[in-house]
C-alpha cells in the first residue's frame with residue numbers, strides 16, 4: 094500500500110481511506126452503511142472519509158437506496174465521480190505509439206496513434222513528447238488537468254523504480270523511462286511504468302468488470318510480436334495482485350525449434366508470436382507458394398498481420414497452415430497454463446483471434462491438451478475484441494489504481 098509522503102499519517106488512516114475508495118470504485122453505487130459493514134470500519138471513520146472525498150469531488154451521491162440507512166431513513170447511494178479526474182495512459186514500443194486520456198472508468202476522452210518505427214530509444218521518447226502535446230491541445234487540456242500518467246512497454250520492467258530493465262527486441266537496457274519522460278514534458282504529477290501485458294491485465298480488472306469481477310484469479314493471454322500471460326490473484330475483496338510478468342512467450346516448446354529473439358531455441362513466440370507468423374508468411378511469399386497473400390502484398394518485407402488475415406479469409410492454404418501451426422502452439426501453451434494454475438478466467442487478446450474459425454481451432458487444441466475431465470472445473474475463456482488502445486488504457490488503469498491509494502487529508 095502506498096503511503097502518503099511528508100507527514101506523520103498512521104498507516105491505518107491511509108489504508109482505511111484507500112479501502113473505502115477502492116470499495117466505492119468496485120462496488121458503487123453503495124451506501125455508507127454497506128461500506129462500513131464490508132470493511133468492518135466504524136461509522137465515524139466512514140463518515141469522515143466520505144465527507145472528505147465528497148468535498149474533494151472524486152465521489153458523489155447518485156441517488157437513494159431502497160434499503161434503510163444508519164439512522165433508519167433511506168440512505169444515499171455513493172459512487173465515483175467518473176469524470177472528476179483524467180489520466181493519461183501510453184503504450185510505448187519501438188514499433189508504435191498509442192495514447193489515451195481516460196476518466197476513472199476508462200472512458201476515452203481522446204486517443205492518438207502513430208506507427209512510425211523507432212529503433213533509437215531517445216528518438217522514440219522525443220516523438221512521444223510531441224504526440225502528448227498534440228493530444229492535449231486537441232481537447233484543450235493542459236498537463237495540470239491530468240491526475241497521473243501511466244506508461245507501459247514490452248520487456249522486463251521494474252515498476253517500483255520505473256526502470257525498463259531490458260527490451261530484447263531493441264537492445265534497450267536499464268532505461269529510466271519515468272525520469273526521461275518527465276525531463277522531456279516537465280510533468281510534475283505521478284508517473285508510473287508497467288510491462289504492457291501486465292498493464293492490460295490491470296485494465297481488464299478495472300474496466301472489464303463484467304468478465305473479471307468476483308473471480309478469484311484470472312490470466313491475460315496476450316499475443317502480439319511477443320506472447321505474455323500475466324496472472325492476477327484476487328486475494329482480497331478489493332484489488333488483486335499480479336504474480337510475475339507472465340513471460341510465457343519464452344517457454345521452450347521444442348529445444349530444437351527456430352531461434353527466438355531472446356537467443357534460445359524453440360520458445361513459444363518463435364513459433365506463434367506475430368513476428369514468427371509474419372516471418373514464415375514472408376518466406377512463403379518469396380518462395381511463390383502463397384499466391385493469395387502475394388496478391389494482397391507482393392513485397393514480402395512489408396507484410397502485416399492484417400494482410401495475412403485477409404489472405405487466410407480468402408483461402409490461402411499455405412497461410413492457413415502457418416496460422417494453424419501458430420494456433421497449435423498457442424493452444425498447447427494455454428492448456429499448459431490451465432493445467433498448471435487453472436485460473437478461473439482466461440482472457441485472450443491478439444489479432445490472430447479476430448477470426449472465428451481461428452478461435453474454434455484454438456479451443457479444439459486447448460480441449461485436446463488440457464488435463465481435466467470435469468467441465469465445471471474448467472477455466473472460462475473469453476476472446477477480447479480487437480482494441481488498438483487496450484495497452485494505453487491499461488497504463489491509465491495502473492495510474493488509477495495508484496490514485497485510489499493516494500491519501501487525501503481529512
Ligand SMILES: [Zn+2]
Nearest residue numbers: 343353355360
Ligand atoms: Zn525466447
